Structures are given as structure tokens and as C-alpha cells.
Amino acid sequence: MTEPLLVIDRLSIGFSSRKGDIPAVEAFSLSIRAGEAVGLVGESGCGKSTVALGILRDLGPSGRITGGTIRFRGRDLGQLPANELRRIRGNEIAMVYQEPMASLNPAMRIGRQLMEVPMVHAGASRAEARALAEAMVADVGLPDPARILNAYPHQLSGGQQQRIVIAMALMSRPALLILDEPTTALDVTVEAAIIDLIRGLGRKYGTALLFISHNLGLICEVCDRICVMYSGEAVEHGPVRSVFERMRHPYSQALFRAIPRPGTDKTSERLETIPGRFLMPQDRPRGCNFAPRCAHAIPGLCDATEISMRPVPDATGLPGGHEARCLRFEEIDWQSRASAPANPPQGEIGPPVLTVTDLRKYYEISSGGLFGRRRPALIRANERLSFEARTAETLAIVGESGCGKSTLARVLLGLETATGGQVRLHGRDLQNTPVQKRGARTVADLQMVFQNPFDTLNPAQRVGHQILRALEVFGIGKTRRARRARMFELLELVGLPRDFAERLPRQLSGGQKQRVGIARAFAGNARIVVADEPVSALDVSVQAAVADLLMEIQRSQRTTLIFISHDLSIVRYLADRVMVMYLGHVVEIGLAAQVFAPPYHPYTEALLSAVPVADTRIEKTRILLEGELPSALNPPPGCPFQTRCRWAHRVPDDLCKRNLPPMVERAAGHSILCHLPPETLDEMEPVFRTAPE
Template identity: 50%
Template sequence: MTARPVLSIRNLQVEFRSGEARTLVVPEVSLDIMPGESYGLVGESGCGKTTTALAVMGYLGKGGRIASGNIFLEDEDLVKASPEHLRSVRGRRIGMVYQEPASTLNPTMTIGRQLLEVPIYHLGMSKAEARKLVLATLEDVRMPDPASIMQRYPHQISGGQQQRIVIAMALLARPALILLDEPTAGLDVTVEAVVLDLIMSLRKKYGTSLLFISHNLAQVAKVCDRVGVMYSGVIVEEAPVAELFGKSRHPYTQGLIACVPDVRAGKQHRTLMPIPGRIPLPSERPGGCFFGPRCMHAVKGLCDVSAVPLVQLADSVHAVRCLRAEEGVAPPAAVTGGELKVAPVLGEGLSVTGLSKIYDAPQGGKLVANDDLDIAAARGEILSIVGESGCGKSTFARIIAGLDTPSRGRISFGGRLLAEAGRKGRKAAAQRTVQMVFQNPDGTLNPSHSVGWPIRRVLAKFGLARSAVDVERRTRELFEIVRLPVELATRRPSELSGGQKQRVAIARAFASNPELVVADEPVSALDVSVQAAVVTLLLDIQRHNATTMVFISHDLALVRHIADRVAVMYLGKVMEQGTVEEIFSPPHHPYTEALLSAVSVTEAHQGGIRLTGDTPSPVNLPKGCRFASRCPRKLGPICDSEAPPVQAASPTHEIACHIPLEQLRNPPPLAARPGSAE
């Protein structure tokens, strides 16, 4: 590559002002993106990666401004551009794709009108010409039936489709550069895989350069050529993707890689290594190396003295902001094999038989959220429920936790009945034994009470502490268990970070010494390093108390890492269940296979199995197999007309599929399948 960079950011400083106070959110960022290159910017939330992207767009919102530095787009400096000129760049020469497509599109304008604006405004096209271009671009992003899509409103299409619309919008004016800010956040794994494939193929087709922002290292590894790791507003390491993941030099990068669960290894084989502490606020950055206080390799008197420069290593493609980089600091030693860190199994645990939950759909008909589920977990085991959104996993969690009642079937724990169709309410004793950790730590703590309050309330309500002194002592213990300073108990939730709030939620759930804890996506809203810490903590407590746990997740790597037993759900039905080893090795149900392929690291973008279409509506379900309409290995009409038999691959491993076990055991090679070629 001899060409000039498309985008060149030089010594960018971004500050935010509020009143008299100024905070330097981005102290220094420099990076180059070559024509056709895909550059990944990774880091935890609050590291300044989105701010950097918005600075490129000249849009920093209230109080934000570029304090110094240059942003060259080809050869002109955008920092000096007039508002009018910036407007001609936005959407024309730089496109942007955002996270959460649902809120990115205007809910009161048809998709067609929103798309047409771009060519009409930027390319000066007539309405008819613009329409032609929009239709062609919608074909490019593989939207079925583009003409009718243009008539619709954003809420009438699925999340994956919405994101394709946003991508089409960014592509319309054929920009030289597209900024992608966490483009797959909030999408299901299978949809995410399709969207990433799409981005990659469009990039190839149009030669567009990408700035890909993500906190997901696995995704960056798939999509990018070169990666910059950002920490507290500065790039701490930059290298080609293989180099970065193979030979990372900065302790922060090493830490990030070590805390990502790998879909190939379970908890017996690998412990996640959380990075201690948290990212400093811009106002509390330490002197010297910003990462110093959290770094296991930091040397007093060296790392905390003066600002650390980003130094190009001898091979010239790899740059590191670490004084000890040349010494070659070792990544944290991964704990492997050896001690089997699993809670002891103590007999009969959770038993769910014939559980169904049917709602009356608002449009008439029946919405079957859970259909005849038979699931069991021994005491002390972690049962994971996986599946895409809408598969009924959260309904299942709610019913177990007693927030909803089953329409049919029964649930028992340790031989005692917990819930049964037609029975409302639960005795306090049963409530005490089953507790729940919710998905979003921001929404589950009452903002007007201190975070210690829900814990004290649990203790008082279930009579677990006799006196006020008892309550205080136990609260203190619980805070110690979740490794939070006790002083935090008097704070309001708004003063805590996301990870701290989720620790409080865990302390609350374990306050009543429950025997069964239902965790509904407890770490999906957290950053990877925080996620690793919270998961490790959850596993520790679970193991120590031999608590049975139902762990709901869409993250297969995480499930692989923590579960003993897994049930894969699709549209309210269990497709496959078994021990974690069985689920993650053949024979697979075709749906499990597709899920695994979507997150697989090795298949990269050579096109694994991709599910087309969207999950059908759970109202008025088909008679045959639920998955038939999207199944890449569909046999024929039998899949549509007859419910699949449940085949036992082993005493603990069940697969509901018409395909004989023998064939499931030996899946045909990908190349031999229709629709998998890219």
C-alpha cells in the first residue's frame, strides 16, 4: 500500500466543557486508515472510541470540542472545515453506522423517505434516479422485496433488517470511509454474523475503508486488518490483527484477550482473568502510564513518572505505549486444567416437566412462549438456556423465579413443588429459596434508595437477621463476598459503575441463601473485563454455596465457559439439551450448529452457516419443526408437517430433529451445502 491514507488523525485532543470545568476525554489519538483498509478500534466503554469517531464527523454534541490536532480526510483538514463544508462531507464522503438500529432510524418516516434523502441531498439526483439507486443499494444489502420495504416504517421490520437499512444509508453516496460504532450491539448472534458478513462483502465490492469500533475482540479479529487498542483516551497498542492477537505487547491488550471467554474451552480448562480495577475517569487519570494502577507489570518509579509515548517497535508495524514493551512482558498465565473447579453435585435439583406458557396474542390467536419443556438440573449444577431473542428463555426464567405462572406443567426443586399450572403466588419459604439476578443493573436498583437497602430488606423480610446489628453484619458480609467496599452500601445506584451495580444485584440475590438462582443475561450489559470479573465472582459464590443456577444467555462462549448443562431453545421449544461437552461437540442439532458457526473464531469470514430470514412469530406456530423455515439442513416436507422426534444421542443428550443421529454426527462439509458459498 503506497497510497495516502483515506483518514489520518493526528494528535487529536477532544475536551468537554461543562460550566467552568473542562475534561480532556481524548488526550491524544493518532491513526491512519489506508484506502480499502478496515481499522478496528477496541476498548472498554468510556475509553473514548466513540468520541474519536464523532470527532471525525465534527459532531461532539453539547460542550464537546476538538482542542487541538488535525483530522485529514484525504488531503483536507476537517477540523478547520466550515459547518457547510462539514455537511457536504457527512453522509457523502464519510458514512456512519450506529449501534442500536431501532433508535437510529426516525420512527415517523418511512424507510424509503429516509433513504431517498441521501442521494437527493448529496448527489443532486431527481426523485426517480434516487429511487433507482436506493432500490439497487437495498439489493446490495440483501433486503428481500426492496420496493415494499421502502413503504414501511422502521418498527415494522426486524432489528437485523433495520441495521441493513442503516448500512444501506451509509453506503448510498458511495463514501470513501464508513465509521461503524458497535454495529452489532443488541443483535442476536446469528443476525450479527450475517451483518458482519454483509459489511465484509460490501467492503470488498466497493473498496470502502472502515473504522470499526467495538468492545468485542472476537468481532474485531474477524472483520479488521489492523487494530488499535484504546485505553482512557489514548491508543496503547496498534498492530495488524494477527500480530495483535498473536503477539500482544501491552499488558492491557493481554488482559483484554485473557478475559474473553472462548467458545472452545469450558470452566474446567480455563479461568477468565479479569483485569483488576476499572478504567479511570478523565479527571482522575494517574500520572505516567494511565494503565499503571491496574497493571500487574507496573514498576514503581518507572511507569508512574511521566507520560508514556507510543513507540514503534523494530518491525515498524507494531506500536506500543508501554515502557516495558521491549522486555516482552508475559501475558497473565492462563489457569489450565488441573483442579476441577466445579461445585459438587448433591442429588435432585431443578425439575421442570411439561412446562408450557401460552399468552393470548393481541391480534388474536395464541402466543406460545414455552411449549412442553422438560428440563432438569442436579443440585449445584449450572444449567444454561441459550437461544436467540424471542425464543422464550426469559419467560422460562420468569416462571422459575415465580414472576409468572405456567399455563401447563410443573416445576419442582429438590422434590418440593415450586410452581404448577393454576397455582398463583408462592410461599415466603419458596421465595427465599429461589432468587433472580436481572439483565440490566441500571434498571433493577431503585434510584431513590441506597444500594444497601434492597439487601437489608431481603434480610428483614425473610427473617434472616434478628436485630439491626445482625442486618448490618450480614450486609457487610455480603458486600465482602461480592468484593465491594462496605462504604458503598450507603451510596445511591447512580454513583456506582455498571459492574458494581451488578455485584450489588448478586449480593441481593444471594442474601437469602437461595438454593436456586436464576440469572437472566446478568453480564450482557457489561464490558468484557467487568464481565469476566462478575462471571468469576458468580461462579465462585455458586461453587462455594453449591447453589443451583439457571443461567440465561445468548453468548455461547460464555455459556461454554460456565455451564454444566445446556438447553438450546428456539421458539419456545427445546431443540437440543445435554451436558456442556455434548452440546459443543457433534452430533449437533442444525440450529445449534448454526449458532456455533455464527460465533466460531476459526471460520472467520470464509462463510460459515448463516441463517437467513428472521425468527418467525411465536403466534400460531407451524405444526412441524419450529426451525424448519430457517433450517439449512431441512430434509423436506416432513419437517413442516410432523413434529421432530426426540432422539437420545446419549443418556443425557437429546436432539429434537428428523435427521438421523448418524448424519448429525457427521455433518457434511460446508462447501457441499447450498447457500453457504460467499
């Protein structure tokens, strides 16, 4: 075994504030060897990013290392002078951030930004730097490197921007690459391509990877070892297979059980949420930090003294590098499930409450040069969408960014009016009625839960006032006293204490703010709620709680939920029916069990294959889509998916390139927009398979 490239030994990091020093990381230890990929997981606020910034000594004016050491290639980074540290940053240790535009200068061409790295760190000439930049752009899988180098960041898609940031980080061939949630904002198909890219480049250049994520599925697919953090300290680490198959810390298992497993849904298994709340650093208890939320904690034992990492023997009883910070892991029955009741029956799905027929939404723009003759052009955001949403059902809408999901939501809400077609709510035509002209009852009937709740909450108004305002607008309650009573009922409905009415949004966590957004959406007894990525920005534990909350409210209120998401694992768990969109078209629609099993539309097959799975027993077929999503300004002729379809060669006479496919019903309620003959569709195999023992 080679010596570790990076050794973090009992690292402690604190931040100064008006209330004194706040300990963010305590006695954290980790090592990474050359060419190894190590995953760092945990809830927001647990200290993952602080560790990464500590390695770079980029903690800002208020942060400082208060204890322990960080040794890189045998040298203590905490003791290096500033000029030596500058040489290492970006040259031997590089970092890729979650948001690519945080690393790209919008006023500089891509080529110039990439060329700066070898010119600054290696003294390369412009010609050498240009050649290296072109080679690296090709290495990260972008076509036409010359064109990419001459482009500005805004001319690239999100996936292309993230590839450029990865190329920039690898330009100097760093020994260690830190990736901080590098795929969170990306579509699942782009995420899969980026993950394959990272793994391939790590092997090609021998680069060690520290991969920070809250997505256990990604860690399972990318990393060799995993380290789980909670409240500033490591609670479990070891080889990925060992930890995933034999988790021996209650927090690790709680994270795992908060995510939907392949093949499960809301009727078969309830997501387990972590009780209590994540403690702030200054509120950490004595002993085990997780003890206040742990069902296995014993007072007088788990809170008596500092708890150290202990080796976890493998199935044969031998040590295998797996350790856990738990005093009781030998005594706990790890196969038992929490005693939380199973989800109650959903109830019968009723008749259609919303009917959409041949809906079209086009945007007219001007194209042409700045001083030349400008020509009108159409962006076809939605193209002849037809579907129904039924009482008390969850209809999920999935697809890549740019497929038209959010445009459809805006048309339904009246934020946009339709170009053509029909939208009927309880028999009333809404397609040409903007929200300003809709009556209070119609607005109350059709509400929305947004992806980022903070953007929809007034930071200067207390939570209770914002819910009361919604009740006033919808005409709920004849007196202020009646409205206050209803406001408290709504807080209880979403699981928040009454005293939260007096809090400001900044005093709430992300999950609590999302609960306030849900309470406000249901203030007018909404019949339909459009939820646009409502859990994508949340930790898995909070995501499970919000998902269960939506289901509970739906069962009690008989609400129709239109759930827009790119996370197919949560869609499989929540949805009754699934509608798959691609480039403005509905390409598949059916019951969740039908859509998630073959035969698939080729695009659905690719989406499913890109879903990261946090289970070492599951094998899946890898289908990486080539190329970017075509532009809605200039869509391809024929089938919208034909430019990226791996099955198109099975259709004779270039039919896919010439004619739009018909929507063919494969089974009752299950339709696919595809030219493939039935016998070819029947050849499709499941994307997910259980690996043999």
C-alpha cells in the first residue's frame, strides 16, 4: 500500500461570531490515497464543505483551524507560508464547486479562462496553453473544442459549464480534486455523464477524489470509500460496499432509510424520517452528537463521555477498515425497522378534475444580427400536450431541463396563457385567462409549491402573517379571529408548532420553510397543487419528511398533486401516474408501474438508467445519451428524440427522421410516442436487476 496523499488528523475548525467561537468541525480524521475516490456525506450544516475549505485554507476572515493537522504529501498545510500555499492551490489541489458560474467569469471567453491555468501555474506559452485547453475540452467530452473555446459561459448549457469547470480544475493535473456537490443542479442524464467523466478522468490521470454529496446513490457509484459526517464529526467510514451492506451507526442507517429503494412505492413502504432536529454546533450534547435523535441511545451511557471510532469487523470477523462512532453497534438489531405505522390506504382515485387537450405554448422572439434584419422565430415550449389529472392522484411530470415542464406549470397557474389547445378545470376554460383575471376561487383551487421556498416568502414578514394574508385573499374566515384559528390549523397540518407563527423566514430551516410554503398553498383548500421540484434542494432526511407530509395532506384533503421533478427515485415512490416529456412533447404516460417497467419509450429507458442507486445489490444497464437536448427554437424533424435515440436504427426508411410518431396505447392507460414496432419494444429488458449473490 502506498502512503496516503492526504492525511487529516483530528482536525477542528471554528468560526468567530459576536456570541463567541462556534465549533464547526471537531476532531475529524480522514486519509485519501493517490487515485482513490472518497465520498463525504451528511446533512447540510454537518461540516462537509468546511472540511474541503479547510484543506484549501480558504475559511474566510472569521474561520480558523483550531486543532489537528492537514498533511498533503507529508507537508502540514496549516503551517505553509502564503506564497507556498498559492502554488499548491489550483496546481496540486483543485476544487469544483456546486454552481459552475461561481467559477466562470461571464465576461471572458472559455478559452482564455482555461488558458490562464497553465500560463499562471506552469509558465506555459499562449500556444502551449491553447493546445492544452483544446485537448482538455475534448477529454471532458465536449464536441468542437475550437467553438467551445471561443464561446462565453452564457452560451453553454449547465452541463457544458460544469464540464468546463472540471476541465479547468484538471488543467494542471492536480494530485487531489475536491468536488463539492458538482451535480446537484444538473439533470439526471447530465449528472450520469458528469459522473462517468469524473470516474474516467480520475483513472486516466491518477487523481485522488474527495467527493462531497448528500446523494448516497452517487457515492455508491463513484467512490471506493465513504465517510459519513454528523454535526461536525465523522460517525462512520470504510469501504463503500462494507458500509452500504453493514451500516453500523444509527445516523448512517437513518440516511439510507430516508431514500426510496428501487421497486418500492408509497403503498408498500414508508420513508423513515429522522426524529428531532439537527443541532447547531453550540447546542451539541456531551458524548454522542446524534444521541438526542437516536432511537437506540441509552441515557448515562451515550451521553457520558467522548465516543471514539471503533473498528467494525466484516462478515468473517476480520477488520476491514470499517469504523463507526457508536458504543452499541454490536447490540443493535440492524435488520429491524422503526415502529412507525405504514402509510394508510390512499383511497380511491376519483374522476378527472383537470383536462388538458392539444395544449400548445409558443414564444415569439426575434433572431438575426444586431444591426441586420431581424426575423421572427418561434420557441415551441409545449407541443400538443394532452392528459388528465384526477381527484386525489399524484401525476408526476419528468424530463430534462428545457423539455417544457415548468412552462406547462406556468400555463396551468395562469402565469402564461396558451397559444392553442384547451385547459379545463371543473369544466371551466382557463387556457386564455391570466391569473390576474381569474376569480379568487379559481386561484385558490389551483396552487403551487415552488422549488425554493425562500424566494416566495417575504423575509420581512412573520410566518403567521403570510399565511393570514393568503386566507384573506381567498376569502377564508369571516373574522380575523376565525382566520387566525385556521392559520394555526394549517401550521399543525404541516407539522409546525404554533409559536412558529411569530418567526421570520430566516429563523427557519430549509425543510421548515418548505412546510410554510405548503401550508400557504393549502390555505384556500386547493383542489390541485402543482409542486415544482419541491424537495430537490433538501437533504434526504428532510426530503422524506416533506414527501410524507404531501401524501398525508393529499389523503386527508383528496387533493390532486401534479409533481414536477427530475429525481426519478422519489417520483417512483410518490406517483400514481407518470408523464414523461421531451422537447415539449409527451413521449410516454401511464401508471407508475407501467412506465418504470419495460417496454419503455427509449427516452424513459435512458432516464431510468441514469438514476443513481444507493444499493450495492442492484445492477443497472448504463445508457448514456449522446449530445445535448435540441433547441426548442429549431427542433429536429420527425421524432423529437431521434437525434439521441439508440433504437432509431431499428426503424426502416428513416421514418424517425421524417414523421412525428403516433401516440400508441401499449396497455390500458399506458401510451408511448414511438415508431418502434411492438416486437422491438417487447425486446426491451429491465434497466434495474438484482445482482446474483
